[in-house]
Amino acid sequence: MFERARRVRKGRRYARLLERGASRISRGLERRLASRSPLREVAFARSRRELDERMAAERTIGDVLDTTGTFYEPNGAYRGYGPYRSLRALQHRAEIAELAHEVRARDPETVLEIGSANGGTLYVWARVLNGVETLISTDLDYRGRRALLDHFAARSETSLRCIEGDSHEAATTRAVREALAGRPIDFLYLDGDHSYAGVSADFETYGPLVADDGLVGFHDVETSGTGVPRLWSELERAYECRTIGGTDRDGPGTTGILYKGGRS
Ligand SMILES: C[S@@+](CC[C@H](N)C(=O)[O-])C[C@H]1O[C@@H](n2cnc3c(N)ncnc32)[C@H](O)[C@@H]1O
Helix, strand or coil: CHHHHHHHHHHHHHHHHHHHHHHHHHHHHHHHHHHHCHHHHHHHHHHHHHHHHHHHHCCCHHHHHHHHCECCECCCCCCCCHHHCCCCCCCCHHHHHHHHHHHHHCCCCEEEEECCCCCHHHHHHHHHCCCCCEEEEEECCCCCCHHHHHHHHHHCCCEEEEEECCCCCHHHHHHHHHHHCCCCEEEEEECCCCCHHHHHHHHHHHHHHEEEEEEEEEECCCCCCCCHHHHHHHHHHHCEEEEECCCCCCCCCCEEEEECCCCC
8 A cells, every 4th residue: 555655656746847847848948939939029129219219318317217117107218018018127216316326426347236127227227337347137037038138238338247047046156257257346236035045145145246345235125024124234233334215114115235345
């Protein structure tokens, strides 16, 4: 009887493995087909045209945020198609505006963002940081939007490297280091995994790569239900830090800026 139960369990395990393998293959196939579909190409061409018009009209940080839209202003002036339909930044307008001003004043050459979602904040860095030389982004899944991200980066004279993967995995860290090619990060923006362990791991892994006078931005340092406030209160005791943006415990909110070498 035990032998039979063991065989049944083994059979189920194989079936699960086969199922997982099949769904992985079909997801890969779907992506490959989607990336070649003529519909997708039309969507990209139209989205690119829309975005080019917006980029040509941008003069200020406010204009850039008008393009993307923000958390409470979801309808940005840019309206794309298909997977490129939105560049919305999941931020309060005031907090991302102030952060962008502060980071721009430092004229960073190298920026790493963990967690790019629609590409909203990535767009802000590309557009506002005066052709930042090296812009690196990591996300678990760019959901087929890479072409648009590459496009706005190229139009902004920024070399963008998107690394799809878990920021905690060694392969992702290796790819980030390769993209940095020995240069320190001037601005690190952490907006990926919001669990205490996750954001702490990101800070421990990528924090040491930040220049001695560099900045680290954390999103949601006051957002309940995430682990960011706990890490933030620890960091505030160890580093010079300030918070910007209002308190919005139910929505995205409050950015923390950590000054690695103190505030100058
Ligand atoms: C809040 S969104 C980022 C919003 C974006 N910074 C903006 O406002 O435009 C969080 C993103 O982090 C990504 N993410 C979560 N955990 C991650 C991890 N361990 N490694 C890389 N990306 C991660 C998610 O896929 C999601 O796209």
